[in-house]
Amino acid sequence: MRRCANLALWRIFVMVSMTVTLVGVAALLGVVLMRGLPALGPALLFGDVSPLAAMTGAVPVWDGIWPACAGTFALLMVALGLAVLPGIGCGIHLALFASPRTRVLLGLAVDLLAGVPSIVMGLFGFTLLLALRRTVAPDASTGLLLASVCLALLVLPVLVVTTRGALEALPAQLRLTGAALGLDTWGRLRHLLLPAAGRGILGGVLLAAGRAAEDTAVIMLTGVVASVGLPAGLGERFEALPFTIFYLSSQYRDAVELQRGFGAATVLLVLSLTLLAGAWLLQRVLERKWRGVLPVSHCQGTSEDIR
């Protein structure tokens, strides 16, 4: 009787938690989309410049958020380019090759890095710039590269932890099977373990991308500005959607500008969803290629003894 009552209480708690989450997500999306969707259009992105001229950079855009979109995309690519391989490599090392002592020390280092607030990371970037200017690079300045390096450091722990978790969650039998088949260490990693953990690793890359795309505090101190046009190079200042949203929503002069801020937020949401969709598609393609299983409609028949 008491057990049934406990179970009922747990069920209620779980349902309430689920409802709160759903309501929160719905409220967030609802507010952003309701305020932002009316602002969507070519004018939000390109101002009074033609889309083609804006996208090719032939004519600078001052009233639209297209430079911020391009800046966010460039920032994302450079930051992920710097972080993905080291992050996944470190995760692989921790999961498969590290000694117990290394696991403890390196794990602690990753946890400490994960705990660093983004504003502190931004301050680190700024301090790094000052040190470079005093030593080996007197002409160094804030820009895309510095911001990307700091963002890469910020998202590195996400990649390490998700990769390590995905590999450690694999059944131990899989490693034994790979060894028993005669695959060497690299063969087991390449043909068995990484493909099997692919979903988790890709999920980690997606989380890292999301974090890199939305973080404002780091880029505020390392190179983002309100208005500079399309990114001109790794050492140049740039615009980015998160900062544009912050700037528009804190410095707006009228309702139109505020609505543009919501429009920019909607565009950022669409960008995140696009990333998610792209990652899902990539994961399906890679997994299908690894498994080599044809879709159900191609099957000739079913086994009588399917488990």
Next chain:
Amino acid sequence: MRAVRGVLHRATSGRVNGRSPAEQSAACALPEGLAARLAGVRVAFGTRQVLHDVHLDVPSGMTTVLIGRSGSGKSTLLRVLQRLNECLPGCTTTGRVLLRLDGRVVDAYSGAVGDPSWLRARMGMVFQSPDVLPLSIRRNMDMTLRHVLCLPETEVAPRMEEALREAALWDEVHDRLDENALGLSGGQQQRLCLARALALRPAFLLLDEPTASLDIASARAIEERITSLGHTRTVVMVSHGLRQALRLADNLVLVDAGRVVRVWNRHGAGLPDVAELEHHLED
């Protein structure tokens, strides 16, 4: 001049008849007629000693069956042959394991072996629970054919068919090789694992209770395959059933508490009956 150089090289390297001193020593320690010899083998996982000073001879071209109570070390002993225990955390193995592979005698745990993956590829292992990969049947076979043996494209399909036929599975799956292997029945999955191992054309076939998780009909099918395979290669298997062991064994090894207690040979003094085996196990 070339002949002189050759003599000088052999004299300084110690090679005789193309063999190094270590190979010579190993060859002398493994008489003809034996596929493997374990001498003084000890295996521990951390502080827990699992095998204690094991000495065992495995005859060539015969089926050797290991029996014993649960936890007696049978599976660990089987894995010693393929150096699989070192894939498990905290394992240390000492002693000598001589294997006859491709006409050569190899000291499996010597430094000369290097990366043991090549040695493992000369043996086919089938585990107690079917360990098919979550891939298509074709891709399961590809693991050994393409990624271990690195066969050219033209040889992959014929070799796959050969192995699946040898495991008596070809007729059941030839028209659905691109279906998920997890959709096969338990018996079919175990035969797929057997086919995957046979694709290596291994010198040894190592079977760890291959019928333990199967129904009677599937178990019988596997046993028939083992019987026919035992005529052409060295088979070492762990069995959970005394009657099965007596049906299949040419060489029966009783393992208890990490030690080889008794060995019977069908072609020598003969195998015991079930009652005698049960008596030994109880003791």
